[in-house]
Amino acid sequence: MDHNIKDRIRASFQAQSMMETLGAELSEISKGLVRITAPILPHTRQQQGLGHAGLTFSIGDSAAGYAALTLIPLDMEVVTAEIKINLLAPARGDCLIATGRVIKGGKRLSIVTAEVHAEADGEQTLIAILQGTMVPVPR
Amino acid sequence: MDHNIKDRIRASFQAQSMMETLGAELSEISKGLVRITAPILPHTRQQQGLGHAGLTFSIGDSAAGYAALTLIPLDMEVVTAEIKINLLAPARGDCLIATGRVIKGGKRLSIVTAEVHAEADGEQTLIAILQGTMVPVPR
């Protein structure tokens, strides 16, 4: 895979202050697939002390968006037009792992999905699935 | 409106460390409607320096969830089963205002919507709409 694409995604990711706030990290970039991991930190929880849905959404949406970006010309960005999340189980554990995939790329729209797993004691549970649309825009 | 309900929602909101991280505040609680506001802080931005979609989602989802909670017996909580967000415009400005509403309450499912506006120089722009399902669960 083109190193320029990986570099661009890493640079874009680092420019998102929200990702740093959430403790999120890019853990994999390949053609049409991006993985982001984030610990469940004391300051990103919901009222029962579990990971907040906003954390799950943020890394799921970003993984899906960057997956779309791996297939797009270098002078373009993508923005989320819409995305839907189904939450399957509580975000319980040490960290969350979001895997974004491109279902269909395109010049006008990219259709993407993401899965988010929670990891506790080395075991992973699927806690959310997302399905959405990314739009390429000029940088 | 019952003060116990308002108190319960305020207590639940304060127990969400994510809301504090985002600088979010409960600005209105009435029957079937909850409003949450949040500044666009330096640490909740995306790569172009605008408010992050995760910020918009987090307060929209929470406003919708708490709107559902205003219509639910005091010994219950709600969790998001699913929610979809359409992003209409960039989150540009000083702060975001999320307004959650109940379309149809119910013992098993509550159908909710939310609108999120961005405020810049005193003017508001609709930047996102959400539509989702909340599920009452025992506390």
Next chain:
Amino acid sequence: MDHNIKDRIRASFQAQSMMETLGAELSEISKGLVRITAPILPHTRQQQGLGHAGLTFSIGDSAAGYAALTLIPLDMEVVTAEIKINLLAPARGDCLIATGRVIKGGKRLSIVTAEVHAEADGEQTLIAILQGTMVPVPR
């Protein structure tokens, strides 16, 4: 409102054989709003004898799409990129009424919603809400 726009929408509607199969009719066309009604016919039912979700979806989606088309240059069509439906109540009664509205028009994407009501004995019940994205394409 421009008569050419109404004529174009009526012509497009009549070209959809599915609308005739469902017994659907265009009952209102105005700027950013289109209404479609359909009886609950013997051949468009689900297993309990109520209106099929596919009927509710079809007229809700079409009303939303044509609402978008009222704001688009005459040489363009729209197609549904994505749409989500929450079903609130069974489709019980004599007919369904779908009202599509444009939340935000645009050259690349139109964000739309629709409400579907069921009418029984002159009384209307909200049975579904939809939220989606229409894409203008050349005819």
Next chain:
Amino acid sequence: MDHNIKDRIRASFQAQSMMETLGAELSEISKGLVRITAPILPHTRQQQGLGHAGLTFSIGDSAAGYAALTLIPLDMEVVTAEIKINLLAPARGDCLIATGRVIKGGKRLSIVTAEVHAEADGEQTLIAILQGTMVPVPR
């Protein structure tokens, strides 16, 4: 797989007059997966003569719902609480094939997905993906 479950699903399917109107047929029933096929008939088309989005939705939603039903006690039915469809390509060809799958079953909610392919000259193209929530209800 339990024959009673297959029989129940076939009986429910045959009771849906809409499925007959669309020419739809159950082509596979297994644990957590149901497949429905439908020809693109002259009376189920949109304005350009291609298969109508309501056709794609109807068989995708039904395949997902029946997939959920394969994992549910025999005295229960399921209804669609909500479902979202992303349309990837036009419904062009001889017939459509919808494959519904259960992502997570449950007593209160079943999370499901579906894919719809169009078949033309023996070749299949993915034209839609769906993600939704089914709710078990007493028969």
